[in-house]
Amino acid sequence: MANQATAKKPGFLAERANFLDERVGVAGILKEFGRKIFPDHWSFMLGEVAMYSFLVLLISGTFLTFFFQPAMTDVIYNGVYGPLKGAEMSIAYKSTLDISFEVRGGLLMRQVHHWSALLFVASAGLHMLRVFFTGAFRKPREINWVVGFLLFVMGMAGGFTGYSLPDDLLSGNGLRIIDGMIKGVPVIGAYVSSLLFGGQFPGHAIVARLYSLHIMIVPALIIVLLAVHLFMVVIHKHTHYSGAGKKDNNVVGYPLAPVYVAKAGGFFFIVFGVIMLISATFTINPVWNYGGYDPSPVSAGTQPDWYIGWLDGALRLAPSHLEAGWFGFSWSWNILLPLIISLVFLFVVGAYPFLEKWVTGDEREHHVLDRPRNAPVRTAIGAAGVTFYAVLWAGASTDLIATNFKMSLNTVLTFMQISLIVLPIVAFWATKRTALSLQRKDREIALHGRETGRIVRMPHGEYIEVHEPVDKYELYKLTAFESFAPTLARPNEDGKITVKARMRAALSKFYFEDRVTPATQLEIDASHGHHDEQKAIEAKPAKKVATKKPAAKKSAAKPAAKKTASKTATKSAKAPAKKPAAKKAAPKK
């Protein structure tokens, strides 16, 4: 303990820190946030990627606002790009060309903005999939799932409004499709379109309006939602994967300060660097090729950016000639059907946590993530959803698939239409079966250990394969999950079984009818008891015949092992004399 008189004078930083602490209490804040624990896993960083892409979007977008002019007044282009010199175009398109060719660093910034937009929505989507398949949306995180879902939708909105700003042929074609969709809504469609475009399409107002949405409303909403999203991560604490010592009432990982401050800070620059590298080497949206928007030309290969692709695909895959004239209005079902299906799909995605909670009736908090295989039906539903989305998404590029793979456009279209219905069902079934099989494999390993590929001949001539028990950490991972049993429809206070109860029971059956229960300690102990007997039996001969016969393992040895199991209730053996445990166990006999 140093003498008070000789105590060091606080340094420059310490003094500033004290200044701040006395006024705004930074110490408390830092203590609270700096000690936040985050677990380490690559899949937990996908949301971070989305956040960093968004930061890059804000930076590059601000740069672009300095030079972009969202006006649709006609001007004559006199810039440096040869093939458009003297062409008539809108100020919006002209300023986009100027950014590309005359503003220093402008083209790079445009490409940074566009590539990071694609990455933003892509990483957000992947993050959503991670959250879904690991069950991270369960109580208490249902609201945060909805917030994240809204962020994804806002990402699409931000992307689309930005896509339309340059007022080139491609974006104009995209707007024309949106205009058609809006007009396809009965009764209000024509009015909404007229209000949005300020009269007839394309009018002279839309770019400025989309610009307001793109640089103000949408980013503001994203920032607010992002703040709520992160705030809730702090409140809920981060989830972690199942493992020894990882429970629903703790978080195992490293503190925010200094570990994650450094890691996440560095990761931001990695993401920024990847975006920069891509933007500096690969063209994105070469607007100068498309020319200014003119409603008469429509280019082949007109596609939206990837995140709107699934909606475009829904339109393309809808059967044509579905118009009906009801109550004096045109009902264009070829437009309404994809519109309704897309909205229902989005609704189901957003509301999924509540649906699952209603079925399971699970009111407990979950902070340990599920392994996807341990929730077979949820994983299968996810796979079906991903497949449905993927077919719609691929549907947006039917023409490119046809030309690049030398197929008939009509055949591709019909194939996709059938796939849209059939493939999700196939994906559901295949995923559920795979998950159940993996669960059975886990159970088998937990009970009998891993196959080592070593074939051992018993004194009486029988061949068995040696199984090696897994260590206790692995065992914990294999057995630490719960398996719901289907619930029955129970009568309410009046003694009646309501329709709702019946529905819930049916859904519960759908979810949990096929299930694999985790191996219990009792079962494991029982099977290990047999192992000990086995060890004693084979302790000596095994040494002599411990040659590896991997080729014979599956074909010949396995049925033999199965037979043993039925006769002597012994299914596997431990490699003898290799580990002290085997030696210790041997005298038991």
Added chain:
Amino acid sequence: MKNKRRSPFAAALVIVAGLIISGGSYAAANAVVKHSNTSQAVTQSQLEEGKQLFLANCASCHGKNGVGTSAAPTLIGVGAASADFQVSSGRMPAQADGPQMQVKPVQFTREQIDAIAAYVGSLGTGPAIPSADMTAANGDAVRGGELFRINCAMCHNAVGAGGALTEGKYAPALKNIPNTRIYEAMLTGPQNMPVFNDANITPTDKKDIITYLKYLDENPSAGGYELAGLGPVAEGLFIWIIGLGLIIGFTVWLGAKSN
């Protein structure tokens, strides 16, 4: 006296003489061009060779004397330009029937193609092979681009990357196609392409379109590697596979436990 040396009509005479000389030489040059244009294909021996090649390679479907059969249309009146386009691009002679004739390695030498074209051209009145100055890429690329987007982009894509048509038919990509062939395609409307005759798109317009397409061929994208000009689909695949792939690689690296 000195001022009387020059007749008052002298200036007018000089102008008239100048006009006659320049106009005459222009006409002569024009005639030479026209002459070379027509003489390019038509000599008797060439016609004879063309006929032999036609009988050996084309007549089985298009019929003797090019009158057409149930397998293939008549070639009377399609003109030398049409034959030149089909044969010099390798589409003809056809290998197999299908929604559209495929491009294959060219089967004949330049002289043989010229002979076949001359023979087919002699079957009836049709468009001749355009001369080099008609197809030179020295027109107005701005106008060409506009015409291209209005008339061609709906099938061939705004940057000429090609596009799908119905039932296996397609509009091919237009990268690095010889000028003459682009002109002939517009003039004769091969396969499923409509004819853009000189009343619809004038020879000057055609030249402008060729100029625009050549500009695209010769000037790589200012923004870097182009991803085949396929637009947002290629960009989306790129960000998912390469972009996210790289990023996930980094996340795995960052999430890995240190030894």
